[in-house]
Each structure stands twice: as C-alpha cells, then as structure tokens.
Amino acid sequence: MNIKIIGVGKLKEKYFREGIAEYLKRMDKFAKVKIVEVADEKAPENLSEAEMAEVKDKEGKRILAKIKDKEWVIALAIEGKQRPSEAFAKEIADLGTYGHSDITFVIGGSLGLSPAVMKRANDTLSFGKLTMPHQLMRLVLMEQIYRAFMINIGSPYHK
Ligand SMILES: C[S@@+](CC[C@H](N)C(=O)[O-])C[C@H]1O[C@@H](n2cnc3c(N)ncnc32)[C@H](O)[C@@H]1O
Numbered sequence: 001m002n003i004k005i006i007g008v009g010k011l012k013e014k015y016f017r018e019g020i021a022e023y024l025k026r027m028d029k030f031a032k033v034k035i036v037e038v039a040d041e042k043a044p045e046n047l048s049e050a051e052m053a054e055v056k057d058k059e060g061k062r063i064l065a066k067i068k069d070k071e072w073v074i075a076l077a078i079e080g081k082q083r084p085s086e087a088f089a090k091e092i093a094d095l096g097t098y099g100h101s102d103i104t105f106v107i108g109g110s111l112g113l114s115p116a117v118m119k120r121a122n123d124t125l126s127f128g129k130l131t132m133p134h135q136l137m138r139l140v141l142m143e144q145i146y147r148a149f150m151i152n153i154g155s156p157y158h159k
Pocket residue numbers: 075076077078080106107108109110111112113125126127128129130131132133134137
C-alpha cells in the first residue's frame with residue numbers, strides 16, 4: 001500500500017518533524033508512506049473573501065498537481081465525515097483489498113482546501129468540529145493511520 005500525505009507549507013517546529021519521523025519509522029513495515037509539501041501562499045489577516053479564495057485556489061492547484069488519477073483521495077475537512085478509529089481502520093484495509101492501494105490524504109493550509117480539491121476528493125475525513133493547526137493535523141493523522149494498521153493486525157496498541 002502507498003500512502004501519501006499532502007500538506008501545505010513546511011513543518012517549522014522540530015517537535016513536529018520528530019513526531020512525523022517517528023510515525024514514518026513505525027509504519028515502514030506496513031506501507032510506503034510519503035509526505036509531500038506544497039508551497040503556501042501568504043495569508044495576512046486583512047484579506048478580502050476574493051483574496052482568500054485566491055489563496056486557496058493557488059494552493060489547491062499545487063496540491064492537485066501532486067495527485068495522480070489512480071490515487072484515492074481523502075480530504076481532511078472540519079465539516080467532513082467523522083468515524084471511529086475502528087471504522088477508519090476497516091476502510092484502509094478495504095481500500096487495499098478492493099484495488100485502491102494508493103491512498104492520498106490532503107490537509108489544507110491556514111485557510112483550508114479549495115473547492116477544486118474538495119471536488120477531486122473521493123472521501124472526506126473530519127476529526128471533529130475543533131479547528132486544528134495544519135501542522136499538528138499532519139501528526140494526528142499519522143498517528144491515526146498508524147493506529148489503523150495496529151487495529152488491523154489486532155495489536156494491543158489500540159485499546
Ligand atoms: C487551520 S485548518 C483550516 C481552517 C479553515 N478555516 C477551514 O475551515 O478549513 C487547516 C487544515 O487542517 C485540517 N483540519 C483542521 N482541523 C481539522 C479537523 N477537526 N478535522 C479534519 N481536518 C482538520 C483541514 O485539512 C484544514 O484545511
């Protein structure tokens with residue numbers, strides 16, 4: 001299975017990078033996991049609606065350029081679909097079984113994902129109504145993917 005996580009902007013803090021590196025290492029035996037970073041646009045406080053849409057559109061185009069036709073895309077969105085970790089684990093296993101072994105997760109930038117990216121997505125994933133910083137979201141997502149693998153092998157990691 002190939003898992004790609006596309007995020008906007010670089011991870012600045014060392015503790016995030018270390019956390020990501022740890023989960024990359026732990027998942028090594030279950031899947032080929034790749035992090036792809038696309039450049040972010042400057043998004044100062046006082047942007048108009050049109051300017052915010054332009055920021056998302058530009059970032060969205062960069063995201064879409066990193067996605068191949070065969071990839072099953074799951075967009076992370078606050079208003080997306082929530083599910084328990086067990087259901088998420090089953091989905092990951094089923095996708096692999098039924099011919100979608102290239103799964104791509106997409107995390108938006110500080111203003112979120114563009115309509116074009118949401119349209120390309122095959123599914124959405126919400127971690128609840130709380131807004132998380134996109135850098136932290138990357139780490140939380142990795143833990144949940146790792147947890148999914150642990151659930152699927154029946155490991156006591158998942159209690
Ligand atoms: C700072 S948030 C963007 C906030 C923006 N107002 C929005 O509604 O998308 C950056 C990205 O992190 C992800 N994200 C943040 N909180 C999330 C949550 N609770 N569930 C799923 N994804 C989340 C989404 O991909 C979002 O585009």
